[in-house]
Amino acid sequence: MKKKIVVIGGGIGGLSAGIYALKAGYDAVIYEKNPVTGGECMGWNRKGCHIDNCIHWLTGTAADTPLRQLWETLGAIDENTRYAKTDRFYTTRSGGKEATLWKDLDRTEKELLEAAPEDEAEIRKFIQYVRYSEACTVPVDKPMDMMSIGDYIKLGKSMANMPKVMKEYGKIDLRQLAERFRSPLMRKIIANYMPPEYMAYSLLVSYATMTSGNGEIPVGGSLAMTERITARFREMGGELHTSAPVKKIIAENGTAKGIELASGEKITADYVISAVDMSLLYGRFLDRSYTPKDWAAAYDRYKDYPVMSGFQTAFITDDSFSGEGTVFFDCEPIKIGTRSCDMMSVKNYSYEKSFAPEGKTVIQTNIAQYDADFIYWKSLSKEEYKAKKQEYAGEIAKRLIKEFPGLDGKLELLDCWTPLTYERYCGAYHGAYMAFITKPGVKKLSCSGTVRGLKNVYIAGQWIMSPGGLPVAAASGKFAVQRILKKEKRPTDI
């Protein structure tokens, strides 16, 4: 009889765990609390439009890479996948000037030099190091702790240029990198796309993913990709239970025996893979005492271990909207949650015709929110929360119209959502989009993929490896199954 693996959570990490469990010859059963799978890799419909929650870029779309192979195994993409026609990472407008980080690096270099000739040396260096960063890959063959010396040498060779990037940009954050530039526009380009607390190299690596053609957006967006992965799991014989929240992991004598659902039903299993937010594993499914010390400390010190979330709005407008791709622009200061900001962004989804009726387009804004903002939203009553969301959405609309006067009278709010939405919908710690932000000088957390003191529980999900995101979530499911195979002394190449 086949052994049975129960997976908690049907996000990308959980679906990946399910698919790799089947591939390795186990029975796999996924329990997902929501009516649909996908977790944060999600999209939803409003007023005849589609709102995409996730994929701004999918790392791993370039052919012949291990990550691409992983996505193909999951059914996320294949050789017939079509990608959105986008030519840029983002555009920044400030002080009457504008510059774009194009997919074409030569074009970017030329335009940045024209926009900020006083920063020629820094711009040329930035461009050169983005080229170096194109070599950066997410290791997805096996967990780092299962890698041999030979594997490390191979990985090192494939990322030969990354040490240069880390030497130059590996110890500073984006705010510090921005300060190396004299032009106010360049400073804003550097410091505004990601949280300024992020390590500087994150921006280079993310941009390099685009310039190297390894970060496309599959047509149909996040929901369509989740549906393809879910279909793959089912086709392979996986059993999926949606609207089936898990209450806890059943443990006896230091060994997991299965799970208990919120309905009270008990499910036995040989192995349990937790693919939910780490804070749920250690606060809800298991007693808090199982929490590794460094993780417990990180939850207590959110200033050192911040997470990023956002206040987002989606509007429908007509397709004469002039903003292309993602545009950052100066705006009248706006305080959302506890933070004031004087720059905001709008993303035009016109590249995805299926998201809006003909002649229309969906545009979305995102104002970064952090832990203190989450606490602010949490402190509101239900009525206050609703009212604040509407008030802020109105303020956002005013700023959009000021920057793009053609929008006047043509904006209809589709939806607005907050860090609490991600907590409610996915159980995300403080509404986090990704794992903890790694700050310079703060110890990076690692995850062993197992629970100390409890056998037969394995961990998947984006929190297992910094910085999180879809590639890490996808790899994490495979890693969890490889750990089980290793324990059973079976070959781990799957």
Ligand SMILES: Cc1cc2nc3c(=O)[nH]c(=O)nc-3n(C[C@H](O)[C@H](O)[C@H](O)COP(=O)(O)OP(=O)(O)OC[C@H]3O[C@@H](n4cnc5c(N)ncnc54)[C@H](O)[C@@H]3O)c2cc1C
């Ligand atoms: C706005 C936004 C934009 C993003 N953009 C990108 C991008 O462009 N590129 C990129 O790589 N990444 C992006 N990400 C990050 C990416 O979405 C996540 O890294 C990834 O989806 C996380 O997957 P996961 O499986 O680890 O976790 P989750 O998606 O959180 O999945 C966990 C699942 O567990 C379920 N669950 C929770 N509690 C229970 C319970 N009690 N019982 C059963 N199930 C439970 C949840 O409902 C959820 O389905 C973005 C995220 C956000 C929010």
